[in-house]
Amino acid sequence: MTLPFINPVEVLQRRAQETPNRLSHMLLGATDAESHSLTYSQLDAEVKKMAAYLQSVAEPGQRALLVYPTSLEFVVAMFACMYAGIIPIPTNPPGMNRSAQRLEAIARDARARLVLTTPEYQHAFLAEAAQFPDFAALTWVTREAVEAGSGHSLQIPVITPQSTAFMQYTSGSTNIPKGVVISYRNFSHNMHALHETRIRGNEYADDSVILTWTPLFHDMGLLIGTFLTPMDGTPSILMPTIQFMQNPLNWLKAIQKFKATASGGPNFAYDLCVNKIPLEKCEGLDLSTWKIAYNSAEPVRAETQARFAEKFAPFGFRPEVQAPCYGMAETTLVISYYTGEKKTITQRFRRADFEEGRLVPSDSDEQKESVEAVSSGVPLVDYQIAIVHPKNRKRCAPNEVGEVWISGDSVGEGYWNRPEDTKHTFGAHIAETHEGPYLRTGDLGFMHDGHLYITGRLKDLLIVRGRNYYPQDVEMTVERTHPALRAGGGAAFSVTEDNVEQLVVVHETQRREMDGVDWNEVIKTIRTNVAREHGIRAHAVILIRRATIAKTSSGKIQRSEMKRQYLANELQIVAEWRAPS
Amino acid sequence: MDRNEALQKVRAFTLKELLKNPEYGLKNDEPLFSSGLIDSFAMAQVGVFIETEFNLYIPDPELTVENMDSVDLITDKILAGLAAQ
Known part of the structure; x- marks a missing residue:
């Protein structure tokens, strides 16, 4: 199947023309008065101003670190880099308690030229300049600098599927950060995949609202909170992660307030809601608008799903909206997704066989006797999944657990400047048949009835x-x-x-x-x-x-x-x- | 334990280990996590500090921003935990 190429720079400009006053992103403050929002025309104008400034201080193809809290500024900066032909690298901004060591390692690895950030972060980092001399050599760009330096003209570069869209530094151990290069081809394909999740979940409509609290520098927040909105024309409500961490009820109340239709987080977030929210605080809560409750980024637990559904059913939460997903930075974001059943799909297998990688169905509910595997959903458009013996690289039999290998247009171009690691992880071929190249996910799993199940990790993570x-x-x-x-x-x-x-x-x-x-x-x-x-x-x-x-x-x-x-x-x-x- | 004694220990730890700036004019009721002054990465340090300094284990579900967001709140949590022992 050939999917049409989605160019985010064209799409945002088109939205700014066709629906200029429609809400693009809203950032929640502690109170209504502290919330801020951007319409498509405002976003496009802010982006163009910043992009023009970026072109005045950097060359196309140079890399920029983005160091922001959850903010509209982050959204503007991501698009501004794309409009300017600069490669953005979202990063996790450290608090005062943490050293900037990892950021510096990323800057060095990516040979970054720019840091786009807030004046507060700039101040904090430059205070450490003696420790990190490389930082001082970078060009620091804040909104204030952009305002002061306005008046530049903007030349939007030609974007092809092969151009680099951004880099995601989420892989590799602390000391050796690895940047996944995501091309516009990868980006476009994953946008189609995300769109498909919305269609499957029957969530995509004129009154859809996406609400995210997961960090924007992380693949889930980045793709869903930042990009999906203009691509699909759905407003995005951004909740700073700390508001969720302070009290998980803040999340559910925001879903109610904004009539959000798509929202989610890792399994622990659902556990927190079950364990930390007292029922008496839920009076009047209405979760009936929620159509996709995605659960991703860590192993999905059947028990969590069941307890969450049970606890919040009286408040309009429908179990069929629960959507275990699977994805990773190496595949832009999403790989598989599931919705539409009354409950999370699980399979029970005999434990003794399972621990040796064989799938023998079991009727027992006993923990000792059997294990319960949770479906991570059905792979999305144009993905090929192979379950492979990690050592001899032959395809596994249908009743065997093996390493999950993936190919498809969302699979990233490789690790920046690391040909050996790229060949090992992104360039795997199946033995004898030489099918490939596949991405080695490092996760163990199996396919059953078209569903992908993740059962463990090959890599020691x-x-x-x-x-x-x-x-x-x-x-x-x-x-x-x-x-x-x-x-x-x-x-x-x-x-x-x-x-x-x-x-x-x-x-x-x-x-x-x-x-x-x-x-x-x-x-x-x-x-x-x-x-x-x-x-x-x-x-x-x-x-x-x-x-x-x-x-x-x-x-x-x-x-x-x-x-x-x-x-x-x-x-x-x-x-x-x-x-x- | 005297509240002030506990508070001074928490304060000294926060300035030295978390803010890494003993000169910072920290108020005892100043929000630490919710303000973004320090990030949630530091929560584990707060937990281990309480274990090693006060011999008190705060379980994960109680080691939250809500309970630990200021020097005052951390001190109160420690005193309540010690009193319950």
């Missing part, structure tokens, strides 16, 4: 509250805490407790250092350092005897084996701390 953590980063932090901890002798992994993924850290001690070391103090320091550097609390920290960490013959840490030993209480413990239950 921890996902806690929608944030990704790389175990090697956490292990490095732990190792550096004390010389009595053996270099390369640690394993960080996650365990599921009460339906929540929790971080466990296991590390080897060195015998010759053991005399006189206060292990409890070492453990305290480990907990402090992991929290400071990674923003996560360890659920358990366990120091084990020398030479008892499991390694492969080539010396790689076997995290899954250490997890097994932890769960089976087989670790040879020197000292430990566990969160009280």
Whole structure:
């Protein structure tokens, strides 16, 4: 199927002409008086002014970091880069508590020329300039600079499907950020895919409203909150993430207030609504306009879906609007999506076989006997999915779990300036038949009745509250805490407790250092350092005897084996701390 | 524990470890997270600080912006937790 090419620069200009006074984006403030909005004509005018300024300070094809809180300025800056032929890179703006180290690493990796930001961030970063000399060398662009420097003319570049639309730095461990290059071809295809989700959910109509609180620098907020709106002509309500974090009821009340039809978040957000919102605070709540409640960015749990549907059914929430999805930055955003059934689709399999990658249906509801896999929906337009043995790269049999491989126009062009990583991740071919190239997702799963199920991860990635953590980063932090901890002798992994993924850290001690070391103090320091550097609390920290960490013959840490030993209480413990239950 | 003693510990920690600026004129009721002064990344640090300094474990569901948004609120949460032990 050939889908028409969607060029966002043309689309926004057309909307500004055809429906100039229609609401494009609204940013929610703490009160109505503090909310701000832009119509299509206002957005287009702001974008053109900034784009003209950008062309006066940078060349087409140069990269710009975008460092903004959730704001209309972010939306303007994204489009302004596209109008100017500059490649935007949305980033996570650190608070005062965090170093700008990751931002600097991204700036260096992307060889960025510009930083588009607010005066507050500019001030904070330049205060650290001594530490990060590369920052001072960048051209800083704030709205004030644009206003002061107005009067430039704008030459909108020719946009082809091959042109780069933006880069998403969400992959790779902290120290080696990798930027996924998203072309306009990828962007256009994913817009079609997102549009299809709306059609399938019967959500797309004249009175549709999209409401997002997930961060705009993240693929979900970026594509849905920033771009889907002008492409589909639907107003977008932007809620700062902190308003959701302060009280999840703020989200549901905003859905009611703006009669939102599409909104969602990671699984933990639905858990928070179930666990943190007292029923008596829900009086008068009306969620009946909600037609797509997407659940994505971390594993979808059937129990969460069921509890949310049950709790909010009295307030007009319909279970059939629940939409587990699957996607990633490497595929622009969305891959599969599901809607239309009365409840989340799940399949039960015999646990003993499942753990070895074989799918044998089970009738048992017992946790010990069976596992429940949740459908992540049906792949969208023009995607090909292959389930592949990660080692021999042959296609799996229909009753086997394998790595999920994907091809389609949404699959990004590769990692910026990293040909080896790009070849490995984006250029996989199936053995013997040589079909490809496919994107290796690093996730394990299977197809059943046309639905994609994600069952685990091949790559050692921890996902806690929608944030990704790389175990090697956490292990490095732990190792550096004390010389009595053996270099390369640690394993960080996650365990599921009460339906929540929790971080466990296991590390080897060195015998010759053991005399006189206060292990409890070492453990305290480990907990402090992991929290400071990674923003996560360890659920358990366990120091084990020398030479008892499991390694492969080539010396790689076997995290899954250490997890097994932890769960089976087989670790040879020197000292430990566990969160009280 | 004396409220002021706890408050001074929380304050010193916030200035040194979170704001990284002991000179900052922080008010004890000044919003920390909801104002964007510090980001939610720091919540884990607040939790571990309370564990190690006050030997009090605050479970995840209670470690929220609502409960921890100022030096005053953090102090109150600690005192309430210690009193319940």
